[in-house]
Amino acid sequence: MSFIELSASISVSLIGLSILIIFIRLVIGPSIEDRIVALDLLSANAIAFIAVYSIQSMTTTFLDVGVILALLTFLGTVAFASYLERSTRK
Amino acid sequence: MNQLLLNILLAIAWVLLIGNVEFETFVEGLIVGYIILWISKSALGGSTYFKKIPLTISFILYFIKELIVANLKVAFDIITPKDYMKPGIIAVPLDARTDLEIVLLANLLTLTPGTLSLDVSSDRKTLYVHALYVKDADSFRREIKDGLEKRLLEVLR
């Protein structure tokens, strides 16, 4: 196993671990905003995962997905936040 | 003028996205960019920017330095069990006037670990910032105004 392979594996494991940790926050909340932040962070982690996975799997086609993911996550977060904001307005 | 600049920027973005640094791609990017700008023309109000390239570069370097320092600071707080934080929400009066100035400032503040821009007052004169380490409100305000805001406005004006 070359250094890059090793570091990619470690990296994937660390990201996976992070995802699980963040997921705990997503489940426990307590506020909906906490969950949104967690979801946001999850998808950021997914981008990192995609990047490392492209090295592991020796294919680059996945990176485009990362770009989209970044964009869409932002959009989702904005939508949620705007919903929350409006639902508190009278 | 502004439009042209944006158009060229879009064309460059295009070339980068395609990953094919050729003249044809650039022309293509110009055309696509033009269409995009034409579609979204009313979205962009007029404002001037990208004048002081050297200032910009030095600003970016400053910001990266801040970013790393602050990151380490927060990281330390995260990995050590004890919390050193003294958080607070501070109102920072703004010298920045245009939307772009305000937004850039707010966003850069947010990007810097330890601070988070919560909102801009409706008259656009006050920025409310949540910060992790606030000894007292006034010194915090000064820190921002003399640090990030001043440097940013230098670049932008």
Next chain:
Amino acid sequence: MKLIESITMLIIILPIILPLTFSVMMLFFWKSVKIQRALNLLATLFSLICSLIIFVEVNNSGIISLQVGGWQAPFGISIVADLLSSIMVIITAVIGLTTALFSIGSIDESRERYLYYPLLQFLLMGINGAFLTGDIFNLYVWFEVMLISSFVLLSLGGRRAQLEGAIKYVTLNLLSSAIFLAAVGILYGLAGTLNMADVSRKIPFIENQELVNVVAVLFLIAFGVKAAIFPLFFWLPASYHTPPAAVSAIFAGLLTKVGVYAIIRFFTTVFIYNSDFIKDILLVSAALTMLTGVLGAAAQNNFRKILSFHIISQIGYMILGVALFSPLAIAGAIFYIIHHIIVKTNLFFISGYVKKLKGSYNLKELGGVYKFYPMLGLLFLIPALSLAGIPPLSGFWAKFVLIKAGLELKEFLVVGIALLVGLLTLFSMTKIWNEVFWKDDPQNSENVTDITYKSLTSGKKFMMILPIIILAFITIVIGFYAEPFFNIANESAMQLLDSSNYINSVLGLK
């Protein structure tokens, strides 16, 4: 020369593409209701012509198949017209045309402005697609086109009953789609192909034939929901009486029959029908479908609710034909489909006409129609008695063939049920007749009509009565001139039971 060849090949895809093209044209003219009406009428007329040409072609020179995009089967998608498909496409066109007419007369302008006509064409597109496709996944797509257009047509107007009905309709149909999709997936996992002819060829080579049965059952359930057989029919009575009459009518005529068509197609062309298990399921379901449907109708006091439950009951007969699976029985089922579509659509039209006339669908509030509108009464009797199987109308021959087939195969119990249900159908139809036509108007024995009816122009009234006359005429023609219709049904049954022609035509063998 090449162009002409291409157009003759093109003809079998036109029933799908024409409605789409016209819908798009209508969307461009979406501000003008008048243009939309005209375009809609034109579209249905063209479709009718196309469908007739297809039928003649198929009847003369056998099964036609088109490999879309020039990708040979089973790699691309095949569009296939055999006799059954082309018959179904013709009826669809007839119903499309009559519904177009009836809509002009009866649909309120606000609905017209909210793209009623394009939706109608989309619906027809989906139905024709389902009849013509030779690809299992493509069938799923057309089902969805059909479903979503029906969802929209059902809820268009947004009245409370419409919405409540639509919720059940939508949910249960989506459930069936989910089962369908799962079945498609599993079938691909087993056979590695989606082309019906190819699947049919590959199935015998699948290692585990019992798994094939699992898929067959899933398809049966998915189509059974669409066909509204027992115990999967609940969405139908919950919703069919809620939209405007024209919409109810086209739904009643066509939608469930697409499910029946799919069952016939799958259990003749795709699967080899040799499982007693499937046969038992179908027989039991047929019997219970007939019974529960007709009993449901007996319990109702609403013109359209009675008619809705009768759809279910009648579907039972068609399923009976499939279950019996002799050439005669399949022919009977096909004949039944033809007859039923025409008759059921017409009854819904008539209910709509009565509604315009008297402002209600409730039998208790209706009455006195025969006294003042004897022609309408007569026009009701034709489809109603046909539905009840009174000779020599179309429904009699349909039932006759099935009963004969059932007795031949010694399925006495189910034949007995079929006969009993025929009687109960007669009971329901006379109930409507007694309450709506014979009884005096409970409010007033004078000739009182609803305000909406008074405000209708004679042109609109004509547009409503014309399709009723057309369909009644067809019912009579099928009844008195049943031989050619039965022969065609017979031939298509033969074609279905010997699927080698289908397979060869699609896969370009021989």
Next chain:
Amino acid sequence: MELFLPVLVGLLYAAGVYMILRRSFVKVILGLIFLGHAANLLIFTIGRLTKAAPPFVPSGTNILTEPYADPLPQALILTAIVIGFGVQAFAIVLFKRAYQTVGTDDLDKMKSTDEID
């Protein structure tokens, strides 16, 4: 032999079924979304799985050689996802309108069309 995706398929189906059996229509919609995911994952899994070999013809070659993932289930799922989205969008709005009209999201309050009159 992958065990974990078949288990996931079952999980998604179970969740979908459980949710569409609720009385609140928002939950029913969530159930339908689950069922959509379940069906997609089912097709994906049952079409056989291949890791790290997307069905793209690499530049410089004319045809793709094994191993590569079967592109057909992917295309089917794509179509199914999109169709599912259209249908779901309609369903969501339908439920909203029903809520506006009936005044509750309790499906048990929406039985009027099944009553015998």
Next chain:
Amino acid sequence: MLYLLIIGFIASFSAAFIYKPFKNYFGWIAASFPLFMFLSFISRYQQVANGEIIKEYYEWIPSLGINLTFILDGLSLTFVLIITLIGVVVFLYAGAYMKDYEHTDRFFVYIGIFMTSMLGLVISDNMITLFVFWELTSISSFMLIGFNHHKESSRKSALQALLVTGSGGLALLAGFIFLYLITGSFEISSLYDKHSEIIKSGFYSSAVILILLGAFTKSAQFPFHFWLPNAMEAPTPVSAYLHSATMVKAGIYLIARLNHALGGTELWQGTILIFGTITMLIAAALAIKQTDLKRLLAYSTLSVLGTLTLLIGIGSQLAIKAFFIYLVAHSLYKGTLFLVAGTLDHSTGTRDVHNLGGLKKIMPVTMATALLASSSMMGIIPLIGFIGKETVYSAILEIEYWGIFLIIIAVISNALIVMVTILVGLKPFFGKLTSTPVAPHEAHIKMLFGPAILAILGLLMGIFPNAIIGKLLEQSTISILTEELGIKIKLWHGFNLVLLLSFITLGLGILFYVLRNKFFSTIQNVRMIKILKPSEWYEYLLIFLMWFAKLQTRILQNGYLRNYIIFILITAIGLASLSLIKAITTLNINFIPDITFYEIAILSMMVGATFVVITSDSRLKSIVAIGVVGFTMGIIFIIYSAPDLALTTFAIETLTVILFVLVLYKLPKYLQFSNVIVKLRDVIISAAVGIFMSTVVLYVTSLSMQSDLKTYFAEKSLPEGKGRNIVNVILVDFRAIDTLGEITVLAIAAIGVYALLKLKLDDKGE
């Protein structure tokens, strides 16, 4: 003959158009129609009398063995002549009687159709063609019985008649098909030489029972007799026509017609005999209680129908002779008496026998007619009725063992009929003049002419029986028994036992009449236990039917969406699992648990998010969680080589979230509706579905799959599809038509959302 029928139908419909302009003398016009038919058919009399059987054949649905075959033999011609002759009288009568009714034009349409159908029925040789006309008579009589449809009782009676005869009709159809299955033909005439084949067949008894069911319901045999008195709701000409001469005789006709093919067995003869006897007696007995002229006649008709059936059941030459004479006699006098009853009703405004009396001076012609017909009905010499009754008694007396028993029943029944005759035909004219709702007056000539003719015909036939009907009788018997009849009809057989019986009958009848008057109030108070009355069975059956229909509809179509879903799912999973279990036993696969770290991560995310969605008490939380599910799906797609799918999933998930957010804005909090038991049930159902699906996927993927498609796409995508992204090439080229459908779905969905949100019609109407 086909053309005559077609002309008949056209003529019937034309009544709707020509009635109004010729209203005042429409009776004559209308009567010319059956007269024309009568003349057309009687022109064939000589041929038929000479033993010729006239046949016509037209193809109809040859592939099903159904053709328009018509046959005119003695039996058919007899019926044809009765139908048309009485038709002439009734049509003429109706022209006057119906004048003040609304929609008389419609009346003539129905009765015309009825007559034509009846003609079709008796001349059809093909069973299915016969059946077509059989049902047409049911439908047209439905319209006639319910002619006064503003009255609920009319509608009910019409429905009752239709349902009873209709159910019999369906049985009849099945019976015919059984006969077809035995013989391979629907032609009745083809059955002549297949008698032994038929009675040996396993289908024989089914065929007999079903066909008799049809015949018995139509001819109102016990226990289906109740519809006929109720059908008296119809205007009198209808009663006179349908219930004396035509419709109710259809069943009798059918039994006679099929006797040669099905007869000769105990089943056939015995059943007919028993039901005929029961009907004969019970109907006559039930007449005692009646006071309405028409209902009295109706019950007597029932009794006669029973007698006719009984005669075929006896099946001897003499019985058939009796059958034939009695049939003709009854048609004549019963038609007359019905019309007389109508005339009385018309002239006095009442049909209650107790309110009628002493009309002889006011209505002399009617009285004369009634007297003549009554004499025939009572079997007084020299009318045809006398011959009829004599022959009937003779035929019964021929029977061994049971003859005595039967003759007693026959005498009692006939005595009761005598009583009815006195009540209907004599009482109204004699005794004291009673006051009636309308001042009595003699009826219009059109209403007198026809009945009088019929009555006189009855006399003539009695005096010259052989000359008028002898030949026809012979030919009819051949049709029924396929053997020649050696007996001539005679009016006078001398003094013998039968004549004695006739006198006893008369005497007994008068006795009954006297007793009836004496004990009238007692009789009226005799209530039959409801459960014993077949008419109550009908009512109970209807009530039960409605109760059961409502019950099953409430259970099945109960309005609860989730119950519907449960039904569907349990059916699906139940049936599919049955197959799956068989599949599993034939499979064996090995699992190699090989789970990587990120698979654990994905699995736990999926499980966790699913759990959150299910248990969440807030909408937004569920939406976030379902977002995670979608997000995890995307990751799975990335891991397993589907970047396009991942892209699409992420995009769709985001849009769905936006949609939810826009829609759910301002919806109230979740409510917790379900209790623990319901939740447990749902958990079990969903677990079953989940386990089933998992198992199917596991087992299918354990099989090997060789897909030609996969390689084909890989090879053709770039060279012919010009794209490296094979999934996209499939979408826009290989399977572009799928995508076309897909974008159509989207377009429709958008229109739907738009229309739903914008178009909000109020809840009035629709």
Next chain:
Amino acid sequence: MFSIILSTASKYLLPLLLIFSFFLLLRGHNEPGGGFVGGLVAAAAYALYFIANGVYEAEKLFKAEPIKIISIGLTFALISVVPSIVSGQTFMKGFWLDTNIPVIGKIGTPLLFDLGVYFVVLGIALKIIFSLAEEEK
């Protein structure tokens, strides 16, 4: 909701996202992407703009009636089959120009079809979002 920060950001993100959506559309035949995802990204861009600036601003920016966009998309899809019919080929047979254009590669009817998909998706997403947003006002 109005926020200067979001509103300003959305104005700069809009063209960026749109160009990205074109990119996805055109590259889709060879790389991940295609008309569907492209259309969705474009719709997402407008959705973002709408959330940040309100439906009024969004509709001012996006002047075309979304149903027209849908119609245009469907029309493209239909036009893409015309060459196959006119030239007497099998229905929907793909037609390709010989010239190689950068980024896109070859141009042919399937791409026109994909463009149709792009517009339909864009149109429906906008129609749905705008209808819902107007409903709330």
Next chain:
Amino acid sequence: MIEIISGVLLLLGSLFILLSAIGILKMPDLFTRMSATTKASTLGIGLVLIGTAFYWEDIGIAARAVSIIVFLLLTAPVAAHIIGRAAYFDKVNLWEKTHIDELKGKYDEDSHFLA
């Protein structure tokens, strides 16, 4: 050499990512969590992406990596801002040690107008 740079960047990046994950779990309230996560994860992902770009030595990949980074830098603070703002309206509890709140009472409850 490039592989080593790339590997180091991957490791460093994923460490920062892990850090932000721990942060979001550990920090006491929403605002402090956002402070911790927005930056650390952006930095971490940036490093991983640069590492990946180095590994592939391909301008197209690099362009994608850069676009993602730029995009994240543009959007992350905006997202944090609107969530924070929404949370403030939503009355999400501040940590008890938050000693200054100059925003308190500045919002108009109905119109969300900020003085």
